[in-house]
Amino acid sequence: MPHANAPLTERGRLRLASCVVDDGWPLRRAAQRFQVSPTMAKRWADRYRVEGVAGMVDRSSRPLRSPRRTPAPVERKVLHLRAKRRWGPARIGGRFGLAASTCHAVLRRAGAARLAHLDRATGRPVRRYEHPAPGDLVHVDIKKLGNIPDGGGWRTQGRRQGKLNRTATTDHATDRWGGARLGYSYLHTAIDDHSRLAYTEILDDERKDTAAAFWRRAQAWFAAHGITVRRVIADNGSCYKSFLWRDTLHELGIAVKKTRPFRPQTNGKVERFHRTLTEEWAYARPYPSESARRAALPAWLHAYNHHRAHTALGGHPPTSRVPNLSGQHN
The missing domain is CATH 3.30.420.10 (Ribonuclease H-like superfamily/Ribonuclease H)
Structure with a gap:
C-alpha cells in the first residue's frame, strides 16, 4: 500500500508509464509532470513494458534471501517444543537461548495457533460454538x-487492619481459634x-x-x-x-x-x-x-x-x- 505522502498511486503509475511507453515522452519530462525522479519514472516504465498493467501494483519488500534467518533445525526444535509442551515464545527462547521475538517469528511463519486458542490439556484448537437464537441454551x-468486613478487608487495608475489621464486624461467627468468620x-x-x-x-x-x-x-x-x-x-x-x-x-x-x-x-x-x-x-x-x-x-x-x-x-x-x-x- 502506498504511504500517505506517496506521489503515485497505482493509477498514477499507470498514467506515468503510459506517457513514456505509449506516447513516447522523455523520462525527464514525465518525471517532472508527475513530480517524481527520473529514476522512479524509468522503474515504472520498465515494469509496464514487461508486465503491463499488472506491474503497477505494490510488491512485497521481503528479500529473496535471508542469510540470518533462524536455521531450519532450530525452527523444528521450537515447533516441536511448542507442540509437545505448549509453551510460549519467551519460555521456548529461554530453553534454546533465543530471543522471544525470534521464537514468535518462527511460530508465526509456521502458522502455529495462539495458546489462547488451544486446549492446554490436549493441544487441540478450542471449539467455539454459539446457539442461533436467544433461549436455545x-x-x-x-x-x-x-x-467484606465493615471498614474494608485485607485486600485494601492490609492483613493487620483487615483482621481487626473482621473482628469488629457485628453478627459474625468465630472459628475454633477465636478468629472472626464472616x-x-x-x-x-x-x-x-x-x-x-x-x-x-x-x-x-x-x-x-x-x-x-x-x-x-x-x-x-x-x-x-x-x-x-x-x-x-x-x-x-x-x-x-x-x-x-x-x-x-x-x-x-x-x-x-x-x-x-x-x-x-x-x-x-x-x-x-x-x-x-x-x-x-x-x-x-x-x-x-x-x-x-x-x-x-x-x-x-x-x-x-x-x-x-x-x-x-x-x-x-x-x-x-x-x-x-x-x-x-x-
Whole structure:
C-alpha cells in the first residue's frame, strides 16, 4: 500500500508509464509532470513494458534471501517444543537461548495457533460454538466470594487492619481459634448463550432448594425480556445433580444438560462472565463493607447488559441481540 505522502498511486503509475511507453515522452519530462525522479519514472516504465498493467501494483519488500534467518533445525526444535509442551515464545527462547521475538517469528511463519486458542490439556484448537437464537441454551453456575468486613478487608487495608475489621464486624461467627468468620456470598448466575444477557443474584448458600428457587426467578426474568428458555446447562455440582433441580426444570418444560466432568470449558461463557464480574465489580474498588459491594451489583449488571461493549458480539451490548427488547422492532 502506498504511504500517505506517496506521489503515485497505482493509477498514477499507470498514467506515468503510459506517457513514456505509449506516447513516447522523455523520462525527464514525465518525471517532472508527475513530480517524481527520473529514476522512479524509468522503474515504472520498465515494469509496464514487461508486465503491463499488472506491474503497477505494490510488491512485497521481503528479500529473496535471508542469510540470518533462524536455521531450519532450530525452527523444528521450537515447533516441536511448542507442540509437545505448549509453551510460549519467551519460555521456548529461554530453553534454546533465543530471543522471544525470534521464537514468535518462527511460530508465526509456521502458522502455529495462539495458546489462547488451544486446549492446554490436549493441544487441540478450542471449539467455539454459539446457539442461533436467544433461549436455545442458558449457562448456569455459582461463584463463591468471601464477605467484606465493615471498614474494608485485607485486600485494601492490609492483613493487620483487615483482621481487626473482621473482628469488629457485628453478627459474625468465630472459628475454633477465636478468629472472626464472616462467611461467603454465593453468586448464582444464568447467562444466555446467544446474546450473553446475564442474570445474577447474591444468595447465602448453594443448596439445591436455593438453586431451584433461583432458577424460577431467573426464568421469569428472561421471559420478561422476551426470551423463552429451552435448555439449561450446568456443571456437576451437588445442587445441579439433585432430583429437585431436574424436576424443577422439567416442570417448566426445559431440557437439562450437564457438562462433561473436569471440563469447565463446556460452561465457559458463564465462567468467563464470572471473571469479568469479579474484575469489574467485586474487586474493582475498595468497598467499605459487604453491603456497599452488594448495593453496587444492580448498576453494574445493567451496564453490562445494556451498555458494555462485548468483544464476542462485535462490540455491541448483549441487549442488541435480544429481539424487540429495546423497541427496535416495534
